[in-house]
Amino acid sequence: MAFAFDNTEYLLELLIEKKVIDDKQLKEAWKIVSTASGQLNIIDALIELKYVNDDKILLVLAKAYGMEMFDLKTFEMPREVLDFVPPDIVKQYHVLPVMLEDGTLTVAMSDPTDIDTIDSLRYLLRCNVEAVVAGKDQIELRINHYFGAIDENVDSFLKNIDDADMVEDSLLEETKEGESETDNDAPIIRLVSLLILEAFKKRASDIHLEPLVNKFRVRYRIDGVLIEVEGPPKYLQANIVSRLKIMANLDITEKRVPQDGRIHIKLLGKEIDLRVSTIPTSHGESIVMRILDKSSVLIDISTLGFMGDDINKINKIISMPDGVFLVTGPTGSGKTTSLYSFLNSVNEPTKKIITVEDPIEYHLDGINQVQVQAGVGMTFGRALKAMMRQSPNIIMVGEIRDIETATIAINAALTGHLVFSTLHTNDAPGAIMRMIDIGIKPFLVASSVNAVMAQRLVRKICKKCAKPYTPADDELRYLNLSRKHFSDVDLFKGTGCSDCSNTGYKGRMGIYEIFIVTNEIQELIFKNVSSFEIRQFARKAGMKTLREDGIRKIMMGLTTINEVIRTTIADTE
Numbered sequence: 374m375a376f377a378f379d380n381t382e383y384l385l386e387l388l389i390e391k392k393v394i395d396d397k398q399l400k401e402a403w404k405i406v407s408t409a410s411g412q413l414n415i416i417d418a419l420i421e422l423k424y425v426n427d428d429k430i431l432l433v434l435a436k437a438y439g440m441e442m443f444d445l446k447t448f449e450m451p452r453e454v455l456d457f458v459p460p461d462i463v464k465q466y467h468v469l470p471v472m473l474e475d476g477t478l479t480v481a482m483s484d485p486t487d488i489d490t491i492d493s494l495r496y497l498l499r500c501n502v503e504a505v506v507a508g509k510d511q512i513e514l515r516i517n518h519y520f521g522a523i524d525e526n527v528d529s530f531l532k533n534i535d536d537a538d539m540v541e542d543s544l545l546e547e548t549k550e551g552e553s554e555t556d557n558d559a560p561i562i563r564l565v566s567l568l569i570l571e572a573f574k575k576r577a578s579d580i581h582l583e584p585l586v587n588k589f590r591v592r593y594r595i596d597g598v599l600i601e602v603e604g605p606p607k608y609l610q611a612n613i614v615s616r617l618k619i620m621a622n623l624d625i626t627e628k629r630v631p632q633d634g635r636i637h638i639k640l641l642g643k644e645i646d647l648r649v650s651t652i653p654t655s656h657g658e659s660i661v662m663r664i665l666d667k668s669s670v671l672i673d674i675s676t677l678g679f680m681g682d683d684i685n686k687i688n689k690i691i692s693m694p695d696g697v698f699l700v701t702g703p704t705g706s707g708k709t710t711s712l713y714s715f716l717n718s719v720n721e722p723t724k725k726i727i728t729v730e731d732p733i734e735y736h737l738d739g740i741n742q743v744q745v746q747a748g749v750g751m752t753f754g755r756a757l758k759a760m761m762r763q764s765p766n767i768i769m770v771g772e773i774r775d776i777e778t779a780t781i782a783i784n785a786a787l788t789g790h791l792v793f794s795t796l797h798t799n800d801a802p803g804a805i806m807r808m809i810d811i812g813i814k815p816f817l818v819a820s821s822v823n824a825v826m827a828q829r830l831v832r833k834i835c836k837k838c839a840k841p842y843t844p845a846d847d848e849l850r851y852l853n854l855s856r857k858h859f860s861d862v863d864l865f866k867g868t869g870c871s872d873c874s875n876t877g878y879k880g881r882m883g884i885y886e887i888f889i890v891t892n893e894i895q896e897l898i899f900k901n902v903s904s905f906e907i908r909q910f911a912r913k914a915g916m917k918t919l920r921e922d923g924i925r926k927i928m929m930g931l932t933t934i935n936e937v938i939r940t941t942i943a944d945t946e
Contacts, residue, residue: 381415387433388425398424427508431483435506438485443471443505445481445515454478456611459625460520460561462497466490468504469512469519477501483509500626561612564605565620568613569647569662571602573640575874578664578705580647582617584610584657595874596832596881597705614651614658621649628658636662648732665734674714677707678882680925686887687826691715696823697786699773701798707830707883708795709734712769715793716740719767728769729756745771757781770794776812783813786821799942800919801827801888802911806904819890819898827886829919831926831936832878838870839930848934852924865930882931884923884941888916 388394402418409418419425435442450471457478458470468490472479478500482490485506494502568591572580577593584590591604605613618625621634636647648663674687690698698715700708713735720726720739728737731745731753741763743756753770754777760768761781772795773779786792798804804825808818841863849856867877888911890898897907912918917925923937 384416384430384434387437388419388430391433391436393429393433394419394424398422427510431485431506431508434485440485441505443481443507445469445471445507445511450515450519455519456615457626458498459615459619460612461616462494463516463520466494467509467512467516468494469507469515471505477503479503479505481505481507481512483507483512498626499624561609561616564609565613565616569638570640572662573645573664573666576880580660580662580664582613582660582662584654584659586656589613595876596878597830598832598876600874600876610657614660617649617660617662618651621647623649623651629653646734648734674718677711677714678926678931679885680922683885683887683922686824686889687715688718690824690889691719691791693791693823695786695789695791697782697792697794697821698823699794699796699804699825701796701801701804701825701827702829703797705830706828707881708828709771711826711828711883712793712795713737716767716769719791724766725764726767726769727760727763727765728771729753729760730769730771741765753778754781757785761785765790767791768793772796773808773811779808779811779813783817783821787817796825798827800908801825801886801916802908803827803904804888805890805898805907809901815898815901819895822890824890825888827888827919828883829923829940830881831884831923831932831940832876833880833882833931834865834933835867835870835873835877835879837872837879838868838877839865840868842866844934848938851938852920852934854924859928862928863930864927864934866933878936882926884919884926884937886917886919886922 385399389396389399398419399415402415402422402424405418405421406413406415413421416425416430420427432442434440448471450469451473454470454473457473458468458480463469466482468480468482470478471481478494478498480491480494480502482504483506484490485504491502491504568580568582572593575593575595577595578597579594581592581594581599582589583592587607589604589607589610590601592599592601594600615625617636618632618634620636623632623634631650631652633651634649636649638645638647643666646665648665650661650663651658653659675684679687700711702708716726716728716737720737722739725741726739727741727743729743729745733742733744736742743751743760745751745753745756753772753774757768757770757778758781768782768785768790770778770782770792773782782792782794796804796807798807802825804827805818805822808822809815842865844856844859844864849858867873867879869875869877873879891914893914894907894911897910918941920937920941923932923941926932927934927937
């Protein structure tokens with residue numbers, strides 16, 4: 374086997390200096406080289422004459438470069454050390470991780486003069502890297518032993534998935550600069566790409582990768598409900614996590630603290646962003662990826678699930694020249710989608726719109742969007758103060774969280790600006806008390822807030838497998854309705870089919886509670902009455918509650934009783 378070494382003259386000097394060979398042996402080797410017509414180099418000739426061997430050469434070079442000679446034959450690498458370096462890096466640089474102590478990684482390499490590899494590893498792994506020397510054959514054997522089986526394991530797993538052959542070339546395009554195209558053939562890359570592709574095809578909003586004791590669980594959140602799918606083998610966990618962290622430009626060596634990143638890909642002809650979040654758990658790093666489809670945000674208000682009377686109310690609210698319009702609901706209830714749709718409706722060349730968000734989930738054409746960056750002092754409050762000097766017509770604040778943000782938003786509304794924002798409250802009237810609890814005086818809340826909309830998302834019945842059904846007594850009791858209430862309509866339920874993955878549901882829609890701050894409501898706020906009293910008055914004045922809007926949509930055959938019960942609380946008089 375030819376021994377590759379760039380500086381042959383230096384190596385020969387070392388061999389003679391260390392008395393591994395003498396001048397006579399060197400002359401004999403040169404004679405063989407001269408008769409070989411360029412087919413043999415001097416080092417190979419010395420090896421052929423058995424004056425030296427690979428181990429002797431490595432030992433001489435290791436001592437010259439101050440490195441230790443390492444015997445891999447009897448050394449067992451700890452699993453945590455092997456998991457520290459992604460397999461694609463191991464194979465690309467032909468190094469073997471052997472020790473990890475005090476933040477310093479020791480790797481075995483066959484060429485102690487290859488300083489460039491050590492520098493590259495330090496950059497990629499973001500840690501100190503030291504090298505020991507081992508035979509090339511030993512390293513190759515151990516790489517195949519510890520990492521070579523991954524290809525077969527992944528291929529075996531992919532065979533059990535029907536759509537494994539549909540992984541697109543566009544999805545395999547690398548987001549990390551400098552990675553070679555041949556890496557796209559790596560099975561781990563195919564596996565990670567497939568997990569993303571399958572989630573997108575199933576209309577998932579999130580991908581959850583969760584390390585458990587004996588398994589690596591994969592779940593997709595589809596229409597708001599987590600559904601477990603077949604996961605890869607547990608021993609591929611570290612490889613998958615490392616791959617995703619590389620794609621999201623995260624620190625692959627940091628496993629003790631949470632990290633956040635982003636992956637941008639083009640999938641099935643659509644621009645997709647994946648918002649990646651990692652958190653350390655007792656059995657490894659858990660990863661959640663939020664799938665942000667840029668094409669899904671530019672939707673018309675009429676497609677969100679509003680009834681005709683509600684659309685009229687919304688259009689009237691968002692056409693006002695000033696005031697605050699709040700959207701409330703728990704995380705994942707579609708508040709951002711609603712706000713973006715409202716902004717899209719009022720977005721026109723004659724209006725300047727600025728948003729401040731954390732994070733910016735979608736980029737909207739024609740709208741100035743500001744990203745909150747607390748690390749550099751760019752808070753909601755500071756961003757809002759700067760925005761006011763930009764003379765906007767409409768402002769969107771991602772969330773009102775504190776007195777500073779609330780005060781600036783209220784002042785903006787009182788000085789002729791239309792302000793959109795969100796709060797976390799259970800119902801729409803509760804937002805009034807929430808603003809007062811934050812520290813805003815009741816008369817300012819009454820004077821500035823035009824309306825509040827609470828919302829939830831319910832799953833829609835799959836049209837392909839929808840069948841009429843008769844509700845059970847328990848379902849009616851939970852809704853506090855008699856069977857006569859549904860006597861004139863047919864209720865439907867999905868039975869499950871291939872189109873809806875046998876769930877009976879496909880897609881989601883909103884149910885809404887729209888609370889208009891009238892003159893009478895303003896008087897109640899001035900008097901600082903309770904949220905319950907305000908809610909009672911609003912209901913008597915005609916406000917439909919979340920549950921009442923849900924019942925309307927049950928009667929129209931759009932959703933089911935179970936969905937409305939699941940997402941709403943019982944109405945109280």
